[in-house]
Amino acid sequence: MSDTVEGRWAEIFGPRYLPVTTILALGVTLFAFNAFLSAAALPSAVHELGGVEVISWATTLYLVFAIVGGAAAALLKRRLGSRMSLISMAAVFLVGTLIAAIAADMTQVLLGRAVQGFGEGVVAALCFALIPELFPSRLVPKVFGMQAVVWAVAAFGGPAGAGALTELISWRAAFLINVPFVLIFITMIMLVVPRSEKQADEHGFPGLRLLTIGAGTLLVALAAVAEPLHAVLLLIGAAVLLILAVWMDRRSAERLMPPDAFTLRTAVGSGLWVFLLMPVAGAATAVYLIMLLQQLWGYGPTQAAITAAAMAVAWSLSSVTVANVRQRSTRRILIRTGPLLLALGLVLVLLGLEWTQLPLLVAGQAAIGMGFGISNGYIMLTIMEATDSAERDRTSALLPTTQSAGNALGAALAGVAANAAGYPLATGNDEVLTSIIPLFVMAIAFAFLAFLAALRMVQLAKTAPIATFAEE
Missing domain, CATH: 1.20.1250.20 (MFS general substrate transporter like domains)
Known part of the structure; x- marks a missing residue:
């Protein structure tokens, strides 16, 4: 096309x-x-x-x-x-x-x-x-x-x-x-x-791989509510199990994932890393912002939720706005810009909290939403276009799963960072503001990693063949 x-x-x-x-x-x-x-x-x-x-x-x-x-x-x-x-x-x-x-x-x-x-x-x-x-x-x-x-x-x-x-x-x-x-x-x-034709059941049910994925995800969830040291051990265990699941899947006769899932050698694998890392970075505000607004600024639940909703509004508006972009070169710019806007938004939200500046915080939430909104659709489209038709079902189905995994991992890591910095024990506003700095620094670092993965993705996408979708 x-x-x-x-x-x-x-x-x-x-x-x-x-x-x-x-x-x-x-x-x-x-x-x-x-x-x-x-x-x-x-x-x-x-x-x-x-x-x-x-x-x-x-x-x-x-x-x-x-x-x-x-x-x-x-x-x-x-x-x-x-x-x-x-x-x-x-x-x-x-x-x-x-x-x-x-x-x-x-x-x-x-x-x-x-x-x-x-x-x-x-x-x-x-x-x-x-x-x-x-x-x-x-x-x-x-x-x-x-x-x-x-x-x-x-x-x-x-x-x-x-x-x-x-x-x-x-x-x-x-x-x-x-x-x-x-x-x-x-x-x-x-x-x-x-109705579509069913493929012959030539292989057994991948129960071991699904059990490994489930156990790894459960350890991530447990890490979100554990003490810092235990949380680190749980996250290490989760990483081992999830890496093992990907390794087993690549060697299986009937795979759950595309063969290049989460490798940096292809646009598909690099794109999946972007799709995983951006929610990890965004979890800092998704998990803690409403609570911080109530704790630091005395907002009620409704007022705090409305303030935080600037992210969702900006996500929707920016996603609709860029949906008319046709040039692939512009789409690649949007993919690279998304993680940078996410990182900028996290910086602005942190400064808004530290300096008690509502406009700065709202601008940061809007930047975070725009970061996701301008890039998510074209990350997914580029991944799908770079996928061989035989692997498209596996790749497409993996996208929301990867995003959910990023949300879960981000929530766990945010909890580890905040707990290790003493946030649960902080009493005065000054202590709270000091304890959340490591949380935001970690989130910004993950946004930068997502940016590096996006650079790799668009570089590889330039030389990858473009697959066709449904007939006109």
Whole structure:
């Protein structure tokens, strides 16, 4: 497809692509809404059922099983086909939702969240895998822009909606609101996604690799709440397990990942590093900013959330703005600029907190959002274009899984840095401000590593053959 052919926003919402666009939007909405659900609904569940000591596990298990499900998505697609995989995993998600909604104790809530996570992890990954199958490359930036807007709305409105349902009806209603959306999603899949041929099951189920990925991710999650020394040991163990999983996968007859996943020798591998490292860097503000605004400036929860939301707004607006870029040279500039804007934003947020300057902090949040917004779509598009058609399912499905892994790893590392610097024990504002400096320094360092990986990615992408997507 020539760079001079421009996709229009009206096309993805026109008669030809609207059903598929709706499916992708629903898939992203379900994942984003449920990732943020626990913060609003589960305190009330704990008040009714008890088990406050395990409340954090409701989010942890959801993310761990979502990552495992995402890793298995390409395999399920080959075994069952896109249509049956989406329908069956949406049904799994629905079962998990019902288990959590009717739970008699927190153990059942945790079981429901784990089942939810696995089902939605597969669904989110398969929705990404459908993009190059169903959209021509000229429309893919528009699709990513649409997804960014949906994610930002869900991230901002999800907790508010779940909180309203919890307050007006019950925490159980916050889970049950998923039911009509899942049923609509399944109906749309049955009407729109064609049946596809299943590939013969020539190899066994990759249980050991999935177990290794799950165990590694769980150690990352545990590190987020452990003492600094124990957290470091847990992260080392997690790194060993995840590296082992990639090593085993490369030598498997039926792989879960593309053969060049996370190698710096190809545009695909380098791009996956960018996609992993940027969320790691962004976790510093994602995890701590709202709490810091309440602690340092006396903001209420709503005021702090609105201030922090400048990032989501900037992400959405910038993603939509750059979706019209056609020249590959400009896209490569955006990919390189994204991590730099992220690093700049982190510096501005830190200075805004240290100097008590709200405009500086909001500008920093906007820069962070713009860093993700201008680059994420073209990082994904470049990865997909550099992927051989035989590996596209594995690569596309790995993208949301890698991003979720980056969020989990970033949260853990942020916790380690803050705890090691004495943040939990800090009392006065001066102590708090001193203790968060290592947290932001670490985040800025990861943003710079993402920039180096982006440089490598665009250098290799210049010489990589450009794959074609769906037919016009």
